Amino acid sequence: MKNFSQWIFLTYRYWIGLKRQSTSMMWLNPIILLILSLLGIAFMYAIQSGNVTHLKWKSQIIWLCLGCGVYYITANFNYKIFLQNAHWLYVLSILCLLLLWTPLGQTLGGSRRWLNICGLGIQPSDLSKIATLLFVASLLTRTQMSSFAESLHTLVKVAVISGLSFFLIFIQPDLGSAMVLPFIIFSLLFVSKLSFRFFIVVLGVSLLGLAVIVLDTYAYYQQIKTDKGSPHFCIKPFLPLRDYQRKRILAFAIPTSIDPNGVHIGWHLKQSLIAIGSGGIWGKGWTKNTQAQLGYLPKAASLNDFIFSVLAEETGLIGSLCVLILYMILILNTFRIATLAKDRFGCYLSVGVAILLLTHVWINIGMTLGIMPITGLPLPFLSYGGSFMLVCFFSQGLVQSVYRFRFAE
Numbered sequence: 393m394k395n396f397s398q399w400i401f402l403t404y405r406y407w408i409g410l411k412r413q414s415t416s417m418m419w420l421n422p423i424i425l426l427i428l429s430l431l432g433i434a435f436m437y438a439i440q441s442g443n444v445t446h447l448k449w450k451s452q453i454i455w456l457c458l459g460c461g462v463y464y465i466t467a468n469f470n471y472k473i474f475l476q477n478a479h480w481l482y483v484l485s486i487l488c489l490l491l492l493w494t495p496l497g498q499t500l501g502g503s504r505r506w507l508n509i510c511g512l513g514i515q516p517s518d519l520s521k522i523a524t525l526l527f528v529a530s531l532l533t534r535t536q537m538s539s540f541a542e543s544l545h546t547l548v549k550v551a552v553i554s555g556l557s558f559f560l561i562f563i564q565p566d567l568g569s570a571m572v573l574p575f576i577i578f579s580l581l582f583v584s585k586l587s588f589r590f591f592i593v594v595l596g597v598s599l600l601g602l603a604v605i606v607l608d609t610y611a612y613y614q615q616i617k618t619d620k621g622s623p624h625f626c627i628k629p630f631l632p633l634r635d636y637q638r639k640r641i642l643a644f645a646i647p648t649s650i651d652p653n654g655v656h657i658g659w660h661l662k663q664s665l666i667a668i669g670s671g672g673i674w675g676k677g678w679t680k681n682t683q684a685q686l687g688y689l690p691k692a693a694s695l696n697d698f699i700f701s702v703l704a705e706e707t708g709l710i711g712s713l714c715v716l717i718l719y720m721i722l723i724l725n726t727f728r729i730a731t732l733a734k735d736r737f738g739c740y741l742s743v744g745v746a747i748l749l750l751t752h753v754w755i756n757i758g759m760t761l762g763i764m765p766i767t768g769l770p771l772p773f774l775s776y777g778g779s780f781m782l783v784c785f786f787s788q789g790l791v792q793s794v795y796r797f798r799f800a801e
Contacts, residue, residue, distance in 0.1 A: 726742055
């Protein structure tokens with residue numbers, strides 16, 4: 393007990409000392425975060441305006457308040473604390489991913505993505521993304537890649553760290569969250585001024601991986617045709633993907649091949665496009681959406697993955713552009729803070745958070761427009777979800793800390 397009290401006291405003194413070295417808060421990012429979060433709650437209310445039970449917008453208000461608290465605490469601690477301690481957060485994230493395969497894990501829709509702890513649903517993949525970012529950033533900061541051997545040794549470590557997280561997320565299966573990690577890792581490696589030849593090799597490997605996915609999906613398509621009486625195809629699907637994931641890829645690449653009428657796997661996309669198109673220039677007005685309220689766009693999807701469709705239907709092209717501009721300002725300002733960072737660790741953190749945000753926004757909005765396959769990635773600060781909201785605020789709190797402590801010794 394005495395040791396614990398001393399730890400609390402030393403932590404408090406350390407915090408006070410760091411606050412004396414910090415600069416004032418940068419208010420642009422938190423204002424945008426608050427606007428986006430309140431917009432998300434407003435459109436959740438619009439979706440559930442005719443439902444007196446299961447009002448998720450009320451619980452999202454609680455998550456928003458908790459997220460603001462997480463943001464404030466993170467922003468007031470020097471981000472360099474994670475330089476030597478990022479591995480502990482990474483270990484915690486791996487343990488949470490492993491706990492999915494215990495009785496604590498919940499299977500929903502054929503995937504084990506949620507931990508049920510005291511009735512509270514937690515998605516470990518959200519924590520894993522930011523924990524992997526922190527660990528890889530700290531590793532790259534503490535490593536001098538002056539020679540080829542050192543670079544290769546570091547790359548092997550990065551591959552193991554990110555590969556383990558990727559694998560544990562992929563087998564849930566959660567292909568969308570898993571695919572976010574390569575974008576984060578490669579952006580950090582790019583900023584670390586690794587040899588350009590490495591990225592040429594990565595491009596080749598990525599194209600090879602894409603070819604493997606295409607071959608697996610094509611084999612599945614031929615298997616479907618075989619079941620319908622078509623000639624047998626010599627290769628069977630071999631990747632650990634679920635059938636619905638392959639169908640989503642097929643529905644994106646060749647819509648008429650798997651669901652020509654858009655009444656099965658293509659239903660969500662069809663209704664999303666109807667919602668976005670019916671919004672016109674100015675939209676139908678708040679709470680006047682029809683696709684979600686009438687059930688054509690299921691409310692579970694419209695609250696999370698397809699909330700942008702509801703936003704576009706109610707606010708039209710003008711409202712959608714305003715939200716996109718807010719995201720653009722947030723992402724660009726996060727990149728700007730990376731250039732202001734006093735050290736490589738702060739730069740890596742800011743770039744990684746910006747890429748994390750950019751990837752989520754691009755994939756989520758892209759899938760509602762039909763230019764990206766449907767993967768189930770939520771839209772930051774707008775989509776419903778507690779653990780994702782907290783992780784988003786935590787990541788932005790890290791960026792604020794990089795800005796505030798850019799002059800600290």
